[in-house]
Amino acid sequence: MGMPERQSSRLVASPLVEVYDVVCRAPRSGSGALELTTVPQIALPRRGVFIVQTRGESVVVDTNTALVFGLDEEYRATHPADGGDECTVLVLPPDVLEEALGSISGRRVGVRPLDHLAVCLVTRALREPSADRLDAEDAALLLLSSLSRAFAERTTDDRSRLGHAQRLRVERARVLLASSPGARWDLGTLGRALRCSPFHLARQFRAATGETISRYLLRLRLGAAVERLAKGERDLATPATDMGFAHHSHFNARFRGTFGITPTQARDMLTKRKLDELRAVITRVP
Numbered sequence: 001m002g003m004p005e006r007q008s009s010r011l012v013a014s015p016l017v018e019v020y021d022v023v024c025r026a027p028r029s030g031s032g033a034l035e036l037t038t039v040p041q042i043a044l045p046r047r048g049v050f051i052v053q054t055r056g057e058s059v060v061v062d063t064n065t066a067l068v069f070g071l072d073e074e075y076r077a078t079h080p081a082d083g084g085d086e087c088t089v090l091v092l093p094p095d096v097l098e099e100a101l102g103s104i105s106g107r108r109v110g111v112r113p114l115d116h117l118a119v120c121l122v123t124r125a126l127r128e129p130s131a132d133r134l135d136a137e138d139a140a141l142l143l144l145s146s147l148s149r150a151f152a153e154r155t156t157d158d159r160s161r162l163g164h165a166q167r168l169r170v171e172r173a174r175v176l177l178a179s180s181p182g183a184r185w186d187l188g189t190l191g192r193a194l195r196c197s198p199f200h201l202a203r204q205f206r207a208a209t210g211e212t213i214s215r216y217l218l219r220l221r222l223g224a225a226v227e228r229l230a231k232g233e234r235d236l237a238t239p240a241t242d243m244g245f246a247h248h249s250h251f252n253a254r255f256r257g258t259f260g261i262t263p264t265q266a267r268d269m270l271t272k273r274k275l276d277e278l279r280a281v282i283t284r285v286p
Contacts, residue, residue: 005024005025005026005084006022006023006024006025006026007022007023007025008020008021008022008023008089009021009022011123011126011127011136012126012133012136012137012140014133014136014137015093016092016093016096016137016141017090017091017092017096017137017140017141017144018090018091018092019088019089019090019091019122019123019126019136019140020088020089020091021086021088021123021126021127022043022086022087022088022089023084023086024048024050024079024084024085024086024087025084026079026084027079027082027084028079028080028081028082029078029079030078032076032077032078033076034074034075034076035074035075035076035077036072036073036074036075037069037070037071037072037073037075038071038072039071039091039092040068040069040070040071040091040092040093040094040097041068041069041089041090041091041092042066042067042068042069042089042090042092042097042101042144042147043061043066043067043069043087043089044066044087044088044089044090044111044116044119044147045061045062045063045065045066045085045086045087046063046086046087046088046116046119046120046123046223046226046227046230047063047083047085047086047224047227048062048063048079048081048083048084048085048086048178049061049062049063049079049080049081049085049174049175049178049179050077050078050079050080050085051077051078051079051080051171051175052067052075052076052077052078053075053076053077053078054069054073054074054075054076055073058078058171059108059171060108060171060174060175060178061108062174062177062178062220063116063178063219063220063223063224063227064110064111064116064178064216064219064220064223065108065109065110065111066108066109066110066111066147066151067107067108067109068097068101068107068108068109070094070097071094080175080179081175081178081179081180086227088119088122088123090140090143090144092144096144100144100145100147100148101147101148101151102151109151110209110210111147113219113222113223113258113259114146114258114259115146115147116219116222116223116226117226117259117266118143118146119143120226120227120230120270121269121270122139122140122142122143123230124230124270124271125139126139126140161207162204162207162208166204166208167208169194169196169201169204170204170205170208170209172194173190173194173201173205173213174209174216176190176193176194177190177213177216177217177220178220181217181220181221181224181243181244182221182224182242182243182244183244184244185213185217185244187201187202187213190213201213217244218254218258219258221243221244221245222243222254222255222258222259224239224243225239225240225243225251225255225263226266226270228242229263229266229267229270229271230267230270230271232267232271233267236248236251236252236263236264236267239251239263240252251263
């Protein structure tokens with residue numbers, strides 16, 4: 001018997017918050033079965049890309065974003081690329097979600113690179129069987145607090161200023177970038193793939209996401225690198241080249257410029273950090 005397509009491990013179980021490590025091995029697929037959320041939750045991808053159909057629209061969810069579900073929301077998930085995805089899912093009582101994030105259920109929101117690092121840090125630490133319940137709750141709520149600041153500052157649902165065809169084009173661009181972040185993308189290649197001039201694509205992408213394609217791709221690449229480091233990658237030159245960086249020094253400079261630490265320091269934190277040491281790390285996130 002093969003491995004199940006989706007596995008979920010509960011890392012924290014308390015009346016205040018539950019945290020799940022969800023690994024999906026689904027291949028490239030069409031629209032999945034209709035599902036229903038029974039509790040409010042936040043899905044935070046650490047790897048991969050998927051599309052959620054909810055409230056009459058399709059939303060691309062990748063490592064630059066989070067998706068907030070309210071109570072009793074129907075949705076279908078689609079995987080536009082092979083390889084599946086890995087997510088950290090926070091399950092919260094409705095009043096806690098409302099207090100932390102406001103009324104943004106069913107919304108895709110942007111997460112900052114440091115928030116992505118914090119998600120990986122917390123997930124790694126919570127996998128330790130010796131994790132104290134109070135420390136675990138504290139770490140999960142610190143993460144939620146960090147996310148709430150990011151959610152208050154920005155969202156990636158600024159698409160209303162674009163027409164339907166333009167919004168669809170941007171979503172397709174996001175899928176292409178997230179499916180192959182290490183590819184040698186340029187505006188001409190993306191424009192040809194989407195049958196759009198590079199000028200119009202760049203303008204529409206920025207209108208929808210609030211940032212340039214190159215910046216968005218950099219964040220995808222750094223997010224993929226963080227997940228590789230969390231899994232104990234020893235040869236730092238490998239993720240550098242795999243993720244599309246010109247060389248190790250280029251990767252190191254971009255990583256340090258974004259996170260304020262080197263890839264080696266991040267790997268040590270991701271593989272050795274304990275829950276009681278996380279507070280200082282997460283609270284450094286501005």
